[in-house]
């Protein structure tokens with residue numbers, strides 16, 4: 063069955079025209095400004111391979127079938143995921159990484175690049191409707207090997223052109239904390255600090271949850287085993303780590319994340335999908351480093367010796383090819399801070415606090431979703447009468463991904479596409495494409511069973 067959509071608009075924006083052109087849809091040149099979106103040619107794979115039924119969506123990716131929906135076995139407040147390998151049969155509950163979305167009664171799904179499934183949750187708040195379930199990304203492949211189990215990873219979609227996170231490394235006492243504090247003080251709405259976990263004791267004036275999450279080794283080790291950490295390392299005799307959540311809360315606040323982590327951590331993040339800018343801060347001399355460390359007065363003599371010893375190794379490792387993008391020498395603090403701002407393109411910047419935010423979508427229960435290339439068209443409305451709300455979601459500039467958020471979703475509303483001129487959609491509210499119905503499932507206690 064092919065469905066037809068009729069759009070009416072006097073002035074289509076370039077974006078919508080592009081979208082139409084990509085789909086090779088017909089644009090009427092006659093008196094009545096209208097164009098008809100008919101069935102799409104076969105050379106545009108529609109990306110749909112699912113059946114959304116009630117609370118569940120079934121998606122086929124390669125040899126595997128993913129059942130997404132209902133609630134999680136362990137936590138009733140998050141969406142559940144089951145996987146079946148067509149070659150072996152049977153259903154397994156995978157290891158699920160990342161912060162999980164809350165359940166939704168209406169889920170649409172689109173496969174992207176065969177390695178992730180884009181999920182749209184109807185009836186969800188604007189900041190909670192776009193999610194990615196990674197099923198075969200490099201991160202998932204690595205974790206699958208590590209855990210020896212089936213693994214999937216959730217990553218929330220963030221609308222807008224979020225800038226890359228910043229990783230700052232350098233030996234103890236070089237001035238990382240001082241530089242980061244200055245940046246956060248001057249640009250409080252731009253930057254957010256990734257609050258690490260550590261097993262070291264708090265220093266005077268350090269607050270739990272602000273400077274670090276101070277924790278017990280056994281607790282942190284268990285959380286690492288549960289896959290809650292983006293990276294972790296043993297540094298100066300203590301365990302330090304960046305939880306996935308620490309990075310996500312910064313992204314959720316619409317801020318650019320700064321991570322203060324050691325060289326081992328930087329290497330792990332480099333190997334992850336975080337796509338950060340890596341900066342190493344060097345001391346002007348070893349003597350000056352020792353002087354600063356002593357003057358800070360936060361470590362015992364034994365701890366100072368250990369840190370100085372480790373500094374030599376860190377300075378050596380930092381030289382390794384391709385690890386750091388920038389090296390900064392922190393001799394004079396003001397000069398170094400100015401260089402940091404310059405490399406982050408902030409030297410002329412005055413923080414704009416109320417920057418206009420990208421349009422948000424209130425995705426209703428009734429919506430239909432179509433995919434052409436990397437663009438998704440969402441039309442909202444009932445079967446009988448689609449409403450005038452159309453959203454075009456451009457996924458061609460995605461950045462990041464699990465662990466953490468998937469950034470760079472571009473969204474155009476019908477308003478932004480047509481400069482406020484009415485866009486009417488007529489039709490039966492079905493998808494533009496034929497949607498392949500696989501099978502309908504319902505979840506029973508023992509796992510999903512096929513409905514007759």
Ligand SMILES: Nc1nc2c(ncn2[C@@H]2O[C@H](COP(=O)(O)OP(=O)(O)O)[C@@H](O)[C@H]2O)c(=O)[nH]1
Pocket residue numbers: 230231232233234235239258259262293294295297298302303304322323324325326327328
């Ligand atoms: N890998 C990793 N290193 C971290 C993390 N948090 C802090 N560190 C590093 O651990 C080292 C010790 O940090 P800290 O005890 O605060 O001492 P400081 O470097 O003297 O300020 C520094 O090199 C930090 O960059 C983390 O989450 N992961």
Ligand SMILES: Nc1ncnc2c1ncn2[C@@H]1O[C@H](COP(=O)(O)OP(=O)(O)O)[C@@H](O)[C@H]1O
Pocket residue numbers: 232233234235236237238239240241354355357358392393394395396398
């Ligand atoms: N450029 C600088 N010149 C002199 N002292 C500095 C400079 N940068 C930082 N400091 C001081 O050196 C000490 C260590 O700095 P800190 O930011 O705590 O280092 P880190 O976070 O790298 O361990 C602090 O007392 C800080 O005030």
